[in-house]
Amino acid sequence: MSQRKESPGKRGALDIRGRIHSETGKGVHGLTVELLDTKFEYVERLNPILTAADGSFTFTYMQEEFPDLFGARPRVFLRVRDRWGGIIHTSDDSIAWQPGQQTINLTLDSEALLAHLRIPTTWEALTGPLIPPERWAQIDAAISLLAPAGEPKHDSFL
């Protein structure tokens, strides 16, 4: 499901922004959002972007950077890929390339997001030492299966 809204926006710029969220309303991090023209003539120049942690994305095209597009005014549409490159959404409507701001909010169902969310999406700040203590403990436990400390030759080369 998608919702679209148009507003004047900045002069001389096409600003397409929005948010992609799941059915729970939570933003989806790391989806690739592509802006494509319907004739696929400018695909190489319209770089895809990734959604932020809150699911938001923003495309901004300044007229001075893309004079030919502002001249040709192609119609463009959105396509969304998951982390594996699978296409999980293609917008039904196309947008006219003209200065102004377009807001597009998408709700993707759980089936579409299943593969993307299969592994954690966001790197979180963890605390603790470089090597977690439990990993040292596992190495120690394995060493104890060999010659235990206190026995002859426990500290010599195996």
Next chain:
Amino acid sequence: MRFETLVEDAFGLLRGDSDARERFTASLGLLEQRQPDTVLRTDLGDIAVFERWHALVTEALNEHPGYEMQRVVPEERLVPVLLAAVYAGSLEPGGADRYLSILNNQLCGVSKLDTVWNAALGALGGDGQGLTYFRSVLEQVGTECGPHDGPLIEPKSNPCPIPWPPPRDFDPFKIPPRELKQILCMLEARIEVGRKPSLVLPYNITAITPQAACVGDTIVITGSGFGSTLQKVSFPVLGGGRAAVNPKTWTNSRIEVDVPVGATCGNLELLIPSGTVKTCDGYLDLIQPGSGAAHFDGSAPEIRSFTANGKTGILRVDPNATVTLAWDTCPASNTTVGLEIRTETSILYSQPAVPTTGTFLVTVPNYNVVTRLDCKLTASNPCTVGQPPATATIALAVAKTPNLKVEGMEITQGIQTFWRQGVAANSLSTIANKDTIVRVYVSADMGGFNNDEVHSVTGTLKIGSLKLHPINGITPTDPSGVYPFITARKVSNIDRSQTNHTLNFRIPAYYAHGTQSLLADIIAPLGDGTYQIVSQPTSWTWETKTAVPIRFIRITDLRPPPVGTGTQPTENQARYTLQRAFELLPSPATDIAPAWYATHDTTRDFTNSDLFGLLQDLWGVHAQPDPATGQPDPANWIGLTVPLNRGLADGVACVSPMYQQSQGLGYERIRAAHELSHNMGACHPFMPDCQARGFKDDPLDDVPFDPYWNQTLAGTVYDYMSYSGSTLQPWISPANWNYLRSVIP
């Protein structure tokens, strides 16, 4: 350097915190100093080079389908740091590759642990092959270690499988997959951040007006490169966090924003996104770094630090010492700071306006007793009108450092020689398998300060590996009344007859045998949360003596009423009486049991003459054969009665009233021990024949310690075989202790 700090700063940096960026790059610079010189290539050109490598590495990794290897350093820890290194480096020429190179060098040593750890997991799986492989991995690692598990004296050159940046002849198909995974993460970070054009144009703040403002007031941020899209402004807040707020207006060069609740001094950050990057299968949002005069002076006053000689909380200082108080408050532009130093009753110093950041030297008065000085800093500004000021307090505990000393350790089972002129301390033997009390004498000397008294001194006593705690305060009637603290005092003020002038420990009978090392650790608080600890070791040997066998007969008082009571001691009462009796005797109380003739009914009057008749009754039975052995019982017999009467003993049997806890300290406490001792040949010291044997009817020279009641017997104490001072608590004398030792095998 702590890795946690590096990770924290990495996240701060990725979220636009310029202070975190400075700390992070400084940390990497320090790490660089620790590694061998490397020449960093700067001819890498553009991102396309890395993209080609990325494609190659991906292809090489695909050669290992299903390859899964856990890393000893979890990716959650590693990836943000790699990404932050690239991000920080992207602001300076060649920086991204320099920082990645530093991290790569630091981490390549860790990569060997990946192999060890994965092999360890295999070994723990219970598979014999896994164990063999783990052994072989350790063998390999062992050959790469120097003596005593230290580093090799001549480290191998180029220890990293893949240097960063990869060399021109880099062939990912020759690289182990675990290394490929790491380099893939690094390449992804490098490429993703390298694609961000916004990084070369960070925003710049030229002014914040006003510099300080109260919560809800509007400040204006001016500068350049803010962009035209409204974003959030991040304020530092009290407690160390940050608050992101929506500004009222936003243009490329001017932002108006209201100061949020809790805002304090520090750099403001404009949360201008510079995109989301994918590295190592996870995503992170980047915030544009900023530059310029981003310092906001704060809102309500904050005392950022207040220290005395660099410390917070409580500081112990000597009388007459000089202490440096130092503080830092904000906002610096509009805060009034006051300093007051006071005791509980008087103000020593008060200054209502000191600099917002400053120091003050305090000369502590030459107090002669422990005194607490409270140093209080207050900060107020227009934002706190009608509210209490911010305050911070440091306590100065004025006290001299005590010269604590263990003057000695008395080791006693009730009676011991100690602290007597011309008499060796601890010259009496103690007997194995009996509870033993150790009294630790602790003195303090502070040149007269605080009357040389240090309160709340405690400690432990180790016997072998067993650690004992003080028993001070514990009594049979108050077993939970332990108060394991004493006042250490000048040695001349220690009174041996005072139970709590020493720290007292009980060595349980089970541990009292052979020769044992004892170690007293005495701990004295210094008033600032730190302690002075003094230790005193010693060694002690217990003498082994047999347990004197005692059999008891519970006597029923069948005299006609009203004199007779019809009562008979219970078995528990009989045992209790005898266990207390053995606390005076140099023999373990471990051979106590009912006689084969367990009870005896009597109508005899418990007068002197008739008590002897009762004793004769017991002799008569004692001479009869034990039905179990067919022989008379060789053990001593004791007849125990309930009502109070005198005791009587002669030969192999005796009669004594039972003793109960409710009778407390007093003559009844020792009566059974007295009668049993007669059976072992002890005599009344007031009798001429006894005195002829060398016994004296004098008060004891040493202070007994009742190991049951956990207390000293203060005042005049006579020997338990004496009738002198019979209303007092008597105790066994050293002479009788040694006599009984001589007759007990």
